[in-house]
Amino acid sequence: MRPEEPIAIRLEDYRPPDWLVDTVHLDIDLHPTEARVIATLKMRPNPDADGARAIVLDGDELKLSRITLDGKTLDPRAYVATPERLTIPRPPSGPITLEIETLLNPSTNTQLMGLYQSNGIYCTQCEAEGFRRITYFPDRPDVMAVYTTRIEADKAAAPILLANGNMTESGDIDNGRHFAVWHDPFPKPSYLFAMVGGDLAFIEDTFRTMSGRDVALKIYVEHGKAHLCDYAMDSLKRSMRWDEEVFGREYDLDIFMIVAVADFNMGAMENKGLNIFNDKYVLASPETATDADYASIEAIVAHEYFHNWTGNRITCRDWFQLCLKEGLTVFRDQEFSADQRSAALERIGDVRNLRAIQFTEDSGPLAHPVRPSMYREINNFYTPTIYEKGAEIIRMLRVMIGREDFRRGMDLYFDRHDGDAATIEQFIACFAEASKRDLTHFSQWYSQAGTPHVAAEGQWNAEAKTYRLDLVQNTLPTPGQPSKEPQVIPLAVALFDEQGRAMKTDEHLIVLDRASQSVEFRNIKSRPVLSINREFSAPIVLRTNATEEDTQVLAAHDTDSFNRWQAIQTLAMKWLVAHVRGAEANTAAPLLDALKNVLADRKLAPAFVAQALAMPTEGDIAGEIAKNVDPDAIFRARKALRGTLSEELRASLQAAYDTYAASRGPFNPDAKSAGERALKNAALDLLAANGDAKAIALAARQFADADNMTDRMAALAALMPHDIPEREQAFKALYDRFENDPLVIDKWLTMQAMVPEAATFDRIKALTEHKAFSFKNPNRVRALIGAFAGNPSQFNRPDGAGYRYLTETAVAIDPQNPQLAARLMGAFKTWRRLEPGRAAAAEAALKAVAKAPNLSRDLADIVGRALAAP
Template sequence: MRTEDPRPIRLKDYTPPAFAIDEAMLDIELDPARTRVHSTLKMRRNPASKETAGPLVLDGEKLKLLEVRIDGELLGPNRYSVDGEHLTIHEVPEGKFTLETVTTCAPEENTALTGLYLSDGIYCTQCEAEGFRRIAYYLDRPDAMTVFRTRITGDRKKTPVLLSNGNPVKSGKTKDGRHFVEWHDPFPKPAYLFALVAGDLAHVEDKFVTMSGREVTLRIFVEKGNEDRCAYAMEALKRAMKWDEERFGREYDLDIFMIVAVSAFNMGAMENKGLNVFNDKYILARPDTATDADYAAIEAIIAHEYFHNWTGNRITCRDWFQLCLKEGLTVFRDQEFTSDMRSRPVKRISDVRLLRAHQFPEDGGPLAHPVRPESYIEINNFYTATVYEKGAELCRMIHTMAGPKRFRKGMDLYFERHDGEAATVENFLDALADGAKLDLTQFKRWYRQSGTPEVLASGRYDAARKTYTLKMSQVCQATPGQPHKEPYHIPVAVGLVGPDGKDMALTLDGEDKPGAKTRVLNLTEREATWRFRNVEAKPVPSLLRGFTAPVKLSANLKERDLVFLMRHDSDSFNRWEAAQRYATGLLVAMVEAEKTGVPARKGGAFAEMVNDLLTAKKIDPDFVAQIILLPSEQTLAQIIGQEVDVDAIHAARERLRASIATQTKDALLAAYTRMEVTGPYRPDADHAGRRALRNVCLGYLSAAPGDEGIALAAGQFRTADNMTDSIAALSVLSNIDCPERREALDAFHERWKGDHLAMDKWFSIQAMSSLPGTLDEVKRLTGHPAFTMKNPNKVRALITNFAAANQLHFHAKDGAGYRFIADKVLELDKLNPQVGARMLGAFKSWRQTEPKRRKLMQKELKRIAGTEGLSRDVYEIATKTLA
């Protein structure tokens, strides 16, 4: 057991900081082993605080303190105290005062990649959530906002580029032959938005003219040799800037906007004011090195971090419990941006897939927490799907209820009221309520209640009266610490589809004229009923169109209703949903048949739909690629919920794939040929959609009896002129025991062994293989020269992908997968606790597995939780998962 368990931090205990910082001046002299930071803070007591006396307590970790001064006077050791987490100055002046500290830190020893670290010759910072305290003693909390001035000094050869937030104001050489650059950020910000990057970097440059006519310099900094892989990121940035002006009226505010791409980074990207730092996998793109999915991710993440300039930077969160205020809102904004840039239906399907794959299990397991948590031990553990994806869904629900124009008025009021402030969820909701003229009193429950509500719906048609009565009720199961739930405000978009496959106009009781063909019904009680008049024939209800609320829907739809909707529903999302529900029903029955020996129905309707869609004259290739895909093994495990047998799930899904491929082989082959893209590569929605459908067809063909699929995949791999088609073919071959598999893997390695991002793809494909011996192969690959436990991208590509995406082998019956991942979590805990804690999430569903596996997973969790000296990050996840 641990000698001392960390204490939780609670929302109810929030108090404003006792001191305010009016200005922060940092003088940073870079050195790998001994970076010197001279911090000058102009301070005073905070009038918002009830504390009118007492010591000044600053946060600080992994720092060596050299001196402390107040108003120029050097303080003796008797006037302050230092421990592993704080600097406490026992007495400070009553009025304004200037505090100076001089500290050193060792960037080259910082494997946690939080604070200031050095990797591959590049100095970089990551200060969110609490990394600034590893740079200097400070009030390291979001509500301590101030204006920063930063001077960086470094070696002219090793660090010719010296970057920080804001605008550059001065540069020059020093007497000792080094050089410096001074930066000024005029907009108050908390320390978590501070950034510094230094190294021998190249850059590409462009300009953007804002809606008020200001010219902004745009620069993307990369390692030398990668300049030719920045063009798409630059264009995506300009699209995002223009979109934010048009959609939300938000204009960029500095003279320069910079992005730096680094290979060693814990996150996807970070929105530091004016200086975004990116994991380079979300910047670097060229047709031969990046897939369509990579291009789409670059566009979305560039937009997300840029949009933070207003929803996160200009208005930040008061405390970390309000994290959804910036993240959930900004995810909603980047989802809308992508929907406008690409296919809105396909984007909605993609977002809901992500939500169900990651957030729904979180809500249904031991790590469940509200969108605004009540407590935490380690804030890094709350960068979760609940905060991000579910937080975005809450914003989307308000948008649905208000409509685009009223929602915009609410957002305008939010920006007007709180610009330059550290705000709360209540501030946000009150502004939206006032601006959009909405009553959000009940809606606030979404932010404080955890769990996924279930909506139960049933309908009854009265032919004599020509009415259709729809009854809906809601229930939400108990979650940790919340045994009882109050009713939610749930907007449910509804349509009625007639026998002719067309939507009916909807007229509710009490209305004189026919209404729209899709109506949003607000379920606010535990149970409610709506009656539609003038319904000429028995309809099939299309419920929760567009997935207007993050709920589980249970409706009394028969199999024939699902087949009807997946062929005729005008709502693309619900058409896809009907197909997924139909296929899920087939697969669950097949899994049950594995246990009982009772043959499951063949489900020819799905194969017929696949055949019809592939042979139709006019199709949206990207949408067809989505609708004909079978639910994943992870999704099926979630649906089954208890006593999950991953072997039976895998076997059932493979049999259904083979059955569909056999029944639709001619259509698959024809579509595979027809969807081939010729001419120069383009990552736009049209070409990407064609490649997506072609590669889904290839996947099915590889499941059909015979070697034709292998030959097609091997041929595509040899002739592919872009990474999308190359990786798709390699992924198919990786799951087939054939000579072509090894040949393709070796050829890919030989071509791309010098490119770290391509090698990450190579690692991932092998980690996710369903073939026997995959775990042994993953273990062998941890010794590959291109792999290192010190780089989060490498760890995620090989080890985390094995744990999270390879259900078959992670859940091996002998527990070898569990032991391997537990060992790696403990190894990472000493190097990079954030990455280790995220990997541990693979164990969150341990209670849903069958008894033997359940016992083995529990054993490993207990081993981890009982390890002496465990970080707060891993300790919190392990103990909560076991609870």
């Protein structure tokens, strides 16, 4: 039997809710197989709504036990209840009190949405539409209510009982049970509801706000893991202070809590006052966490905390406005990380990520606008476009109107819309008013999908001493949008002479808002070298008429760190693409010269040098080629380039390695120490690229002697591409030492899934039978199967076996966890750009999924969009 086609939800069909909910009182009696929820809803007709006044409440696999209206049992003929909906066709005309009792089975809730158990801990996940798995409710963001939650449980099994807001009452009751009551005074939508019950350890601290209030801070984890929470707590306190200083936002409750659980579909969730995290983004020690893990913990703790204002106090009117909270909050966490670490390095890292995941999404069958006009399954729109591209739009807005007007616009937004479920139009209107600018055209970034391509051609007129810059923009068709309008693109520009000296003391901002336009610079006495899109001022694909010599000048002298790094990437990409296309006589000399200069420049931060040494990824190269992509040819070209760098830069790489290996002291996760480790390990990675015996021995020794996970994993990464005994010995040693640490086992699984050799496919299948792996845990699945899907040469096997394996795995997971299954299928977002043989195999695998019976809405939606005509 085929499931019914998911219903298309359209932005143009939005209408206000017929009924509003003023207060929600939840009485939750926890039990592993028969939890009882009594929801008391004080409701009233919405004066802004039109049409029918029937009460229609959402459900999902619910079992109704009883229902009363204004204290009286409702006649069964007066309502219709199904697992998916509760309808009261003819309710009273005025305010009512509705009491609904439902029964749940948390122990069998493998979807990890609604109320479920994770290692014996009761927890909830309600975004986007999980609250309807707890009780019948108008489960939409624009229904905001004040919640009071009473939780009751066996005290021995769940001594900790938490919910949103402040605790108002607690105590013991009969039969070894106890209760706690939590009240959240701030109206919120149902997706921000949270509850936790279990036997948990915790660490605690306090934070004094800018107005002098003391806020209790607590992080709850499984027993035996409390000592791993210190960095998360430190990150939280720094986030709270930063939000006060930079955005003027003070925390509003008496307590802020984080709970870390092992089974979680997402990274973390910003429930008001009670954030629930995947434990990989809370737990850290030098022994088990890498520098990248520490940076992620810092950023994600900040992100979820910043949601208190951009997402909670001001939420989104409907799910089409999702970027209003997510894109804005990503921008805020990026700014926080830039201030805590390095603005230049944060920008490079953010753009690397944007290009790797969002640009590829924009160029494939899953492309969609930052604010989509239609969706069938909202879970599938928690995408890089919503998050990362949404953040880039905010950044462009600040570039265009300036930092002062941007801050005024943010202040106005907070003042005007506190307590609202807002829209993109309302958000942009605040900045238009603050800056006194018409931002109507700029707002098109939210409605038009695709990455703009900009061609920039400069012509110097020696006689007139002018430099004319001709700009042309074009955006390729995307699903549902065959033709595109010009975007508003802010381009930060500077000019240098051929010796790398700045020709103008100021940076220019050019706003390209037409299909083509020209800008003329005067009194330019010598041929200039153009530095454009500085700090990546706009998320575009840029092409210029710069010569290779121009690029070398920028690689050596550009005062903008991002564009200096970009110039090095451009030199590398030119070599790589030429080799993929068979131009093997192409020389790497310009790139080698640039990297020698960077390695010799002692004024550069080690972290920047490490980024410069990291060559474009296989995904980057595929994106540059764009059509008829052969992953094997790309792998060979990149391997050849790394081998060339290994040979030609060996002395400089060895010197860099020795310098920072010798300076090793006690581990510190701060930016300076992390940058030094990054350069040391980037040098080791290139030294070992050719399998040189001395370098392999050096990597094996570093693995054995490492006193921190960063150096240990870097050494394993250097060994990983080579089929040698040292690699297998390191894999075994890592498992033997950390077999009881799930987060390290995730690393162990991922590294094996990324081995670039044919035997990896069989290795993956064998590892699914390993006792350390479980298809029921999203982290394990992402670590192994998800990582394999990110192994370009092996997932894209010419025989199509990688595609079939992933799709078969997704179909098998789908009945248990539809979100996880659908997200695995994101690996097919670029299948159309593959060479014909692989593209045909990928299409066949997708079509096999489409024919499978009883697909979830999540999986059916992703597959349908992936197969839709381009």
